[in-house]
Amino acid sequence: xxxxxxxTKYFGPDKxxxxxxxxxxxxxEFVFLVGPSGSGKSTFIRLLxxxxxxxxxxxxxxxxxxxxxxxxxxxxxRRNIGCVFQDFKLLPNKTAFENVAFALEVIGRSKHVIKxxxxxxxxxxxxxxxxxSYPDELSGGEQQRVAIARAFANRPPLLLADEPTGNxxxxxxxxxxxxxxxxxxxxxxxxxxxxxxxMVDSMRKRVIALEDGKLVRDQLRGVYGYES
Amino acid sequence: xxxxxxxxxxxxxxSFRRNWVQSVAAITTVALCLVVVGIIAITLYVxxxxxxxxxxxxxxxxxxxxxxxxxxxxxxxxKLVSWDEVKEVKYVSKQEALEIFKKKxxxxxxxxxxxxxxxxxxxxxxxxxNSREVEDIAGRIKSxxxxxxxxxxxxxxxxxxxxxxRLFAFTRRLxxxxxxxxxxxxxxxxxxxxxxxxxxxFGRRKEIGIMRLVGASSWFIRIPFIIExxxxxxxxxxxxxxxxxxxxxxxxxxxxxxxxxxxxxIPFDQGAFIRLIFxxxxxxxxxxxxxxxxxxxxxxxx
Numbered sequence: 062x063x064x065x066x067x068x069t070k071y072f073g074p075d076k077x078x079x080x081x082x083x084x085x086x087x088x089x090e091f092v093f094l095v096g097p098s099g100s101g102k103s104t105f106i107r108l109l110x111x112x113x114x115x116x117x118x119x120x121x122x123x124x125x126x127x128x129x130x131x132x133x134x135x136x137x138x139r140r141n142i143g144c145v146f147q148d149f150k151l152l153p154n155k156t157a158f159e160n161v162a163f164a165l166e167v168i169g170r171s172k173h174v175i176k177x178x179x180x181x182x183x184x185x186x187x188x189x190x191x192x193x194s195y196p197d198e199l200s201g202g203e204q205q206r207v208a209i210a211r212a213f214a215n216r217p218p219l220l221l222a223d224e225p226t227g228n229x230x231x232x233x234x235x236x237x238x239x240x241x242x243x244x245x246x247x248x249x250x251x252x253x254x255x256x257x258x259x260m261v262d263s264m265r266k267r268v269i270a271l272e273d274g275k276l277v278r279d280q281l282r283g284v285y286g287y288e289s
Numbered sequence: 290x291x292x293x294x295x296x297x298x299x300x301x302x303x304s305f306r307r308n309w310v311q312s313v314a315a316i317t318t319v320a321l322c323l324v325v326v327g328i329i330a331i332t333l334y335v336x337x338x339x340x341x342x343x344x345x346x347x348x349x350x351x352x353x354x355x356x357x358x359x360x361x362x363x364x365x366x367x368k369l370v371s372w373d374e375v376k377e378v379k380y381v382s383k384q385e386a387l388e389i390f391k392k393k394x395x396x397x398x399x400x401x402x403x404x405x406x407x408x409x410x411x412x413x414x415x416x417x418x419n420s421r422e423v424e425d426i427a428g429r430i431k432s433x434x435x436x437x438x439x440x441x442x443x444x445x446x447x448x449x450x451x452x453x454x455r456l457f458a459f460t461r462r463l464x465x466x467x468x469x470x471x472x473x474x475x476x477x478x479x480x481x482x483x484x485x486x487x488x489x490x491f492g493r494r495k496e497i498g499i500m501r502l503v504g505a506s507s508w509f510i511r512i513p514f515i516i517e518x519x520x521x522x523x524x525x526x527x528x529x530x531x532x533x534x535x536x537x538x539x540x541x542x543x544x545x546x547x548x549x550x551x552x553x554x555i556p557f558d559q560g561a562f563i564r565l566i567f568x569x570x571x572x573x574x575x576x577x578x579x580x581x582x583x584x585x586x587x588x589x590x591x
Contacts, residue, residue, distance in 0.1 A: 110502075133507065140504035150499055166296065167505035211503070 062088045062219060062250045063109065068118035070104050070274075078104040080274045081118070086252065088218070091245045093261045094254040095285055096271035102254035105271070106223050109252075110142060111135050123218065140168055143212030143220040143249075147227035149204045151196040151211075157183065158192040161211045168215065182210045186240055202233035206240060213244055220244060222253040226260065234260060258285040300513035305520060308489045312521055315478075315485040319525025319576060320532070322478040323569050326471045327533045330565055333467055340460050347420040349427050351413040352445040355383075361438050368433070369415060374422050379414040383407050410445075421457065423448050475576065478525075482580030486518050490584060515581040522577020526570045533569070537562055 063086040070079040079101045086092055094102050107113065108120055111127045120127045123141060130138060151160050158179055165175045183189050186206040196204050205225060212220055222241065226234035238260055245251040255261065261268060261284060268283030269276065278286060305312050353362060369378045381389070386409040394400045415430075417423060427448045430436065440446065490497065500510050 136501070136504040136506045138504070139502065142504075144502055150495070150502070152496055152499065163499070164503040167500045167503060167509060169509070215503070 062086050062090070062123065063252070064119075064121040066119040066121075068108065068115050068120050070101075070108060070113070071116045077274050079108070079115075079271075082271075082276050083118075084269065084276065084279060086250065089245065089248045089250055090267060091242065091251045091264075092253070092267045092269060093264070093283075094252060094269050094271065095256060095261055096277075097256065099273075100271040101274040102271060103223055104274075106221050106252070106254055109221060110144065111138055136168075140215060141217050141219060143209075143215070143217040145205070145208050145212050145220070145222040145225045147224035149196070149201075149208045149228075151204055151207060153196050156193050156195055157188055157199065157207045157210075160196070160207055161214050164211045164214055170215075178214050179210075182214045183207075185213070185243075186210045200233070201229050202236055205229060205233075205237050209237070209240060209244070213249070217249070219250045220252070222251070222255075224255055225253060226255065226257050231259065238264065256285075261285040297512050297516055301516035301520060304489045304493065304513060305517050307492060308485065311485045311488050312517075315482050315521050316525045316528065318481040319478045319522055319573055320528035322474040323526050323529030323573055324532050325474055326572070327529060327565060327569055328536070329467045329471045330568075331533075331537075331562075333464055334561060334565075336460070336463065340456070343456065345416075345420060347417070347423050347448065349415040349417070349423060349430065349446065349448040351415065351430060351440065352410040352447070353412060353439050354441040354445075355410065356441075357439045361435055365433070365436075365439055366413065369413065369430075372426070372429075374417055374419065374426055375415055376418045377416040379416075381412045381414060383409060383411045386411065475572075479576055479580050479583070482518055482521060482577055483584045485521065486514055486581045486584035489517060490514060511581075511585050514585055515578055518577035518579075518581030518584075519574050520577070522573040522575070522580075523570070525577075526573025529573070530566050530569055533566070 063084075065082050065084050068079060068082045069077070071077050082105070094105060096102055108115055109122055109127070111130055114128050122138065125138070127138060152163065155163060161179045161182060162175050165178060170178070180189070180192075183192050186209055188203060188206055188210065191199060191203065194203075196207070199207065205228075209222075209225075212222075220241070225241070226237055229237060234257060241251055241253065242264070265282045265284075267281050268278065268285070270278035270280075270286060366378055366380065369375055384407070387407050390409055391401050415426070417426060427446055430446055431443055497510055
């Protein structure tokens with residue numbers, strides 16, 4: 062699903078963000094990407110989304126070298142990657158239903174498909190009764206679940222999450238995490254960047270640790286590490 | 290991919306209503322610019338017609354010496370007629386020249402009465418297809434082999450050299466200056482439309498960010514803004530056309546009919562005005578579309 066070969070990103074001549082990362086993530090894996098702030102987690106995710114090009118190295122997503130992707134093809138790459146962020150990125154003037162529908166609308170799905178997909182996915186995240194609520198009428202956890210519904214609405218084979226529980230309390234975080242786990246079990250590859258230690262420790266999934274832009278640990282059934 | 294026209298239309302109108310102050314500003318500028326461009330176009334058109342009229346009156350006169358014989362005169366005339374550049378050659382005999390002279394001084398018969406003999410020479414009046422070649426042709430006439438058998442002096446070949454030169458220089462400069470002004474105005478309205486669309490984009494950057502994130506194609510994101518720009522351009526040109534039509538009704542048509550300035554009978558026709566309206570409409574929409582494209586170019590760089 063994802064393969065990096067000596068991927069390196071510099072934001073300036075002496076500002077390395079990721080240095081020489083090589084790794085492989087198989088289809089339908091569930092992976093935590095951990096590390097302190099500024100260790101390069103977000104850069105990693107943004108490279109996969111082809112928001113910018115790597116300074117060196119190769120990045121393959123679904124067998125395709127994203128650094129060689131023609132600009133007009135980037136949208137088609139992104140249609141195969143669901144994305145969730147710490148700040149939800151919901152549109153405040155649209156209801157939960159409309160927010161999810163928007164993602165399908167703008168990639169040209171038909172009205173009929175949108176209607177059935179959105180209802181289905183809101184059902185999956187457990188918000189079928191709040192589909193007419195606006196983001197400011199929803200709790201943080203509910204908003205994040207709308208965002209996950211939006212990311213998953215197009216049934217992408219890969220779901221990326223950048224600090225999805227960063228703004229949520231532990232109990233709510235647990236709900237969001239189990240939702241992502243459920244999505245993973247449908248066969249979707251899930252990659253979560255986080256520094257939520259308890260979460261990582263309790264889930265016992267593959268853990269990839271970054272520190273100062275370098276890969277320091279890649280462990281199956283791992284924990285957050287750095288016992289203090 | 291099925292293109293959702295209703296979506297594009299809805300988005301464009303929505304954005305237009307959200308930034309209506311900016312939109313009105315852009316529309317106003319487009320309208321003002323196009324009005325000025327229109328006035329310039331009309332002026333250039335009318336000026337061009339007037340100049341063409343004046344130019345067509347440029348002619349070469351060859352005053353023949355009284356001693357010239359009929360045969361070489363006829364040969365000369367045939368030669369002139371055979372030149373491609375020459376439109377018409379008119380022979381004015383001594384007698385005809387006198388008639389014309391008499392007519393001119395009808396009110397002062399004493400001038401004519403004092404003429405003992407007929408002092409006026411016979412002449413050829415030569416009209417050209419392209420009056421810009423007048424200097425050339427005059428030169429060629431002067432270098433005809435036996436020209437000294439026909440005229441006593443080179444000065445008898447006349448074509449108003451000074452006047453012609455100055456007229457052409459003036460028309461060239463006039464059209465250059467006004468065209469430059471029109472281009473400047475079009476540029477200004479382009480900048481203003483670009484700015485309006487940029488603000489509209491800025492107001493919706495969050496939405497656009499999400500659109501890009503979920504994989505909306507660049508054109509899908511662009512089209513509503515381009516439609517918005519085109520609507521603004523179209524409304525602007527509509528207003529301009531309205532103002533110009535009013536001006537045309539109250540001003541230019543009267544000029545054309547000779548109601549105001551009878552000495553400049555401008556052959557300004559309805560057809561030209563309709564063509565101008567189409568040009569302005571198309572121009573306004575093009576400015577709107579182009580302005581949006583410029584505004585979006587920097588923003589959509591992935």
